Amino acid sequence: xxxxxxxxxxxxxxxxxxxxxxxxxxxxxxxxxxxxxxxxxxxxxxxxxxxxxxxxxxxxxxxxxxxxxxxxxxxxxxxxxxxxxxxxxxxxxxxxxxxxxxxxxxxxxxxxxxxxxxxxxxxxxxxxxxxxxxxxxxxxxxxxxxxxxxxxxxxxxxxxxxxxxxxxxxxxxxxxxxxxxxxxxxxxxxxxxxxxxxxxxxxxxxxxxxxxxxxxxxxxxxxxxxxxxxxxxxxxxxxxxxxxxxxxxxxxxxxxxxxxxxxxxxxxxxxxxxxxxxxxxxxxxxxxxxxxxxxxxxxxxxxxxxxxxxxxxxxxxx
Amino acid sequence: xxxxxxxxxxxxxxxxxxxxxxxxxxxxxxxxxxxxxxxxxxxxxxxxxxxxxxxxxxxxxxxxxxxxxxxxxxxxxxxxxxxxxxxxxxxxxxxxxxxxxxxxxxxxxxxxxxxxxxxxxxxxxxxxxxxxxxxxxxxxxxxxxxxxxxxxxxxxxxxxxxxxxxxxxxxxxxxxxxxxxxxxxxxxxxxxxxxxxxxxxxxxxxxxxxxxxxxxxxxxxxxxxxxxxxxxxxxxxxxxxxxxxxxxxxxxx
Numbered sequence: 325x326x327x328x329x330x331x332x333x334x335x336x337x338x339x340x341x342x343x344x345x346x347x348x349x350x351x352x353x354x355x356x357x358x359x360x361x362x363x364x365x366x367x368x369x370x371x372x373x374x375x376x377x378x379x380x381x382x383x384x385x386x387x388x389x390x391x392x393x394x395x396x397x398x399x400x401x402x403x404x405x406x407x408x409x410x411x412x413x414x415x416x417x418x419x420x421x422x423x424x425x426x427x428x429x430x431x432x433x434x435x436x437x438x439x440x441x442x443x444x445x446x447x448x449x450x451x452x453x454x455x456x457x458x459x460x461x462x463x464x465x466x467x468x469x470x471x472x473x474x475x476x477x478x479x480x481x482x483x484x485x486x487x488x489x490x491x492x493x494x495x496x497x498x499x500x501x502x503x504x505x506x507x508x509x510x511x512x513x514x515x516x517x518x519x520x521x522x523x524x525x526x527x528x529x530x531x532x533x534x535x536x537x538x539x540x541x542x543x544x545x546x547x548x549x550x551x552x553x554x555x556x557x558x559x560x561x562x563x564x565x566x567x568x569x570x571x572x573x574x575x576x577x578x579x580x581x582x583x584x585x586x587x588x589x590x591x592x593x594x595x596x597x598x599x600x601x602x603x604x605x606x607x608x609x610x611x612x613x614x615x616x617x618x619x620x621x622x623x624x625x626x627x628x629x630x631x632x633x634x635x636x637x638x639x640x641x642x
Numbered sequence: 643x644x645x646x647x648x649x650x651x652x653x654x655x656x657x658x659x660x661x662x663x664x665x666x667x668x669x670x671x672x673x674x675x676x677x678x679x680x681x682x683x684x685x686x687x688x689x690x691x692x693x694x695x696x697x698x699x700x701x702x703x704x705x706x707x708x709x710x711x712x713x714x715x716x717x718x719x720x721x722x723x724x725x726x727x728x729x730x731x732x733x734x735x736x737x738x739x740x741x742x743x744x745x746x747x748x749x750x751x752x753x754x755x756x757x758x759x760x761x762x763x764x765x766x767x768x769x770x771x772x773x774x775x776x777x778x779x780x781x782x783x784x785x786x787x788x789x790x791x792x793x794x795x796x797x798x799x800x801x802x803x804x805x806x807x808x809x810x811x812x813x814x815x816x817x818x819x820x821x822x823x824x825x826x827x828x829x830x831x832x833x834x835x836x837x838x839x840x841x842x843x844x845x846x847x848x849x850x851x852x853x854x855x856x857x858x859x860x861x862x863x864x865x866x867x868x869x870x871x872x873x874x875x876x877x878x879x880x881x882x883x884x885x886x887x888x889x890x891x892x893x894x895x
Contacts, residue, residue, distance in 0.1 A: 349714070350705045351858045352832070352850075353792045451852050461792055461833045463852065507663035507671050552678050553789065553796070555705040555712035557669040579707060579789030587666030615667035616717035623718065 327393035327479040329442055331471055332426070335385030337459075337532065338471045340446050341574075342378040345454035345464065349578045353463060355558055356456035359437040359533060359574050360594040362626050363401040366494060367441035369630040370398035370418040372483045377445030378455035380471065382438045386429025387471075389440070396443040396485050397421045402435025402598065417489045417636055418443075435598045436531075443482030458575055459533065492632035500608035502592045503561065504615050507554075508583035511545040512563075519543060520585060524604040525569065531601065533575040542567025545583045553581040559588035573597055589615045591622035660685070660733045662726040665712060668702075670722045672729045673710040678798065678826075682709045683786050685733065687863045692736050698728060706862045707787045708796070743785065743863035747891040748830070750779070750821055750868045751876040752843035759840040763806060763823070775870055777801055778821075778842060783828065783866040793832035793850030793858045797866065800828040812838035819844040821868070830860075846879035847890055859890065867893070 331338075341364065344357025358364030358381055365375045373379075386404060398418040399406050406413050409425040418441075421427050432438050448455055448466055457465025466475060512520070525540030549565040555578060556562070562570045562582035571588060572580075588596055589610065599605060610618070659682075663671040672689065675682035690706045693713075700720025705712040715725055752775045753760050764771045783799040790796075805826045813836060816822070820831040822839035829839060832849035845868075849859045860866075871879070882888035 347703055348792075349703055350788065350862070351792060352789045352794050452857065460835070463792060504664055504666050507665050507673075552676065552708050553787070554673075554707045554710050555665075555671065555789070557665050557712070557714065559666050577790050578705065579787065584665075587664075587669065590667050612664040612667055612670075612722050616721060619667045620718055 326447070327391060327395070327444070329389055329391045329395075329446070329477045329479055331387060331389055331473055331475045331477070333388040334470075334472050334475075335382050335387050336470070337383035338387060339381055339457040339459065339469075339533075340378050340448060340465045340471070340477070341381040341456045342454055343376050344574070345452055345456050345458075348452055349555070352578050353452060354458050354461075354534075354575050354578060356454065356458045356464065356533075356574050358439065359597045360401055360439070362494070362594055363437070364439050364441075365626060366416070366490075366629060367398045367400040367439040368445070369633055370400070370416070370488050371396040371441045371443040372418075372486070372488075373441060373443065373445045375630075377441070377480070378448065379439050379441040379446065380477075382429070382440070384436060384438075385431050386438060386440075388429075389427045390424060391421060391427075391442070391479065393423050393479065394485060395421050395479065395482060396487060397427055398441045399429055399438060400441075401438035402432040404432045404438065405430035416494070418487045419636075420485055420487060434600060436600060437597060442479055443485060444480035447478045447480040460575065487636035488633045489636040490629060490632065491634040492629045494626075494629045496595055497592070500606040501596050502589035502610050502615060502618070503586040503607050504589060504612045505586045505609055506584070506612075507587075508545075508551060509585060511547040511551075511583040512543060512585050513546050516543045516545070516585075521607055521609055524606055526604045527596075527599050527601050529601050533573060535573055535576055536571045536597070538569040538571065540569070543569065543585065545585075547583070549583060550581055551583050553579045556580045556584065557587060559590065559593050560584045561586050561588065571596065590619050591615075660730065662730060663710075664722060664726075667717055667722070669712055669714050670726055670729070671710045671712040672726075672733055674733075675709040678708050678786070680784065680798065683784075683798075683862075686711045688736060689729070689733055690862075692732055698725070700725070705789075707789065743861075743865050745782075745865045745867070745893040746860075747867050747869055747893055748845045748847060749871040749875065749879060750843045750845050751873065752778075752870055754843060754873070754876075755817075756820065756841040756843050760842050763804070763840060763842065766806065767803060769803075774804070774842070778804060779868045779870050781867075783868075785860050785862050785864040785866065787862050788858070788860065791833045791835060791850075793860065795830045795832070795849060795860050795866075797828045797830070800826060802826075804828075806840055808838040809840065810838075812836050816841060817844065818848060818850070819846065821845060844876075846876055846883050847888065848883060854886070
């Protein structure tokens with residue numbers, strides 16, 4: 325019989341996400357997948373899943389779960405209070421959740437997107453090659469919807485339940501968020517570029533899985549704020565007529581008619597997505613060639629963290 | 643690595659096409675024009691077809707649009723600088739294909755729940771609704787791109803007289819299958835959602851149905867004609883679409 329995870333209590337915007345839906349942007353289908361790919365991949369590795377497995381993503385507020393089979397669980401993305409049957413356990417580690425025990429995940433501190441991975445992964449059917457949920461178009465996930473109390477999710481078969489912890493620390497970079505100018509960088513004059521790269525911006529409450537609207541100096545496009553619609557990518561920074569940048573994130577639409585001053589470097593996208601609302605930050609521009617080098621280094625660092633996982637001695641299996 | 647902004651072209655300056663535009667560390671675009679043109683769109687589609695026929699290792703996805711082809715790649719396998727050169731080479735040497743898309747006929751129930759927009763459009767144009775329908779159904783349209791939402795088709799070929807600005811206040815929910823006009827573009831809606839376009843009617847066919855073996859009905863380059871149908875035929879087709887037996891009529895390839 326398939327093991328089931330039952331959601332007893334849920335925060336808003338909680339959904340099933342894997343590592344994304346690829347190959348369908350030309351058909352208008354967003355990539356989706358985890359907002360913080362590294363945290364999602366580490367959560368999966370901690371419970372013995374491969375990087376493609378589906379896990380639960382939540383925004384700020386966690387929730388309460390129970391499973392009808394012994395499983396391993398791991399919570400990553402930020403720090404928050406996590407309890408198994410009332411006992412506090414650490415984030416960024418995996419722990420045994422015995423059948424019938426309650427897992428309680430609290431509110432994230434200093435981060436926005438959290439991940440709960442369960443050994444065996446969430447085994448809902450794939451749609452267009454992925455289990456990720458695109459809420460706006462109801463593609464994938466559990467009936468295309470956010471998760472709520474009473475929902476049950478089938479679990480795949482897990483391996484031996486051996487809790488793990490990080491052997492190599494996972495450290496996030498600090499400092500300005502890296503962007504690569506373009507594709508419509510020439511819609512903006514030197515003055516606009518100076519403001520964009522020298523003045524601070526901050527994340528506003530207008531944010532979801534599709535986009536983040538930023539507050540800061542308004543940027544005027546001297547060639548106008550309408551282009552003949554072309555393709556966007558995950559990380560495109562659109563500048564609409566208001567001059568306030570809109571960063572397209574995992575669920576962002578695939579085409580758009582606003583000029584895109586720059587693209588967030590892939591390795592800094594999760595760092596931006598995790599910035600709490602109101603926190604100021606700076607952008608810095610780097611060349612695409614240099615960004616590729618940095619992106620490859622970031623992938624290597626993640627692979628090293630995953631390869632360095634070790635048995636969680638502090639929490640022996642029972 | 644200090645970045646210096648590219649000097650923008652003067653307002654009157656012309657860009658040389660095609661040109662390469664970087665879209666981050668995993669995306670690159672080759673742009674053939676900055677306006678809507680069938681010639682540019684054919685070049686986009688022909689380069690896309692060339693990459694499908696003779697793939698370049700490291701390319702993950704291609705996204706054809708009105709006037710550019712965006713390529714998503716894996717920088718571990720293929721660097722953007724080399725990919726940009728390869729795209730330019732292909733674009734310069736490949737001859738643009740002539741029309742290759744299918745010609746498909748979409749049955750449309752004009753009016754219905756979209757009667758109000760149809761009446762308003764007729765009033766704006768000083769035409770009868772019958773004339774608006776006849777004009778709309780007389781043209782051949784071309785799918786310039788699929789985007790924004792799953793399967794959503796941006797069409798070119800709307801007769802000039804029917805060009806109409808979008809609504810000032812978008813509507814909260816427009817159903818899938820709605821046939822719209824937004825400025826000089828027209829569209830077939832694919833998933834329910836808000837829209838500021840004006841709608842003339844609906845087709846029973848679903849542009850996007852993930853339960854179907856082929857989830858997407860259209861692709862960029864396809865050509866479309868519309869045929870006016872009555873309520874009875876629309877109901878029949880609704881039932882056939884629901885049963886999965888409806889077939890879109892392909893007139894020619």
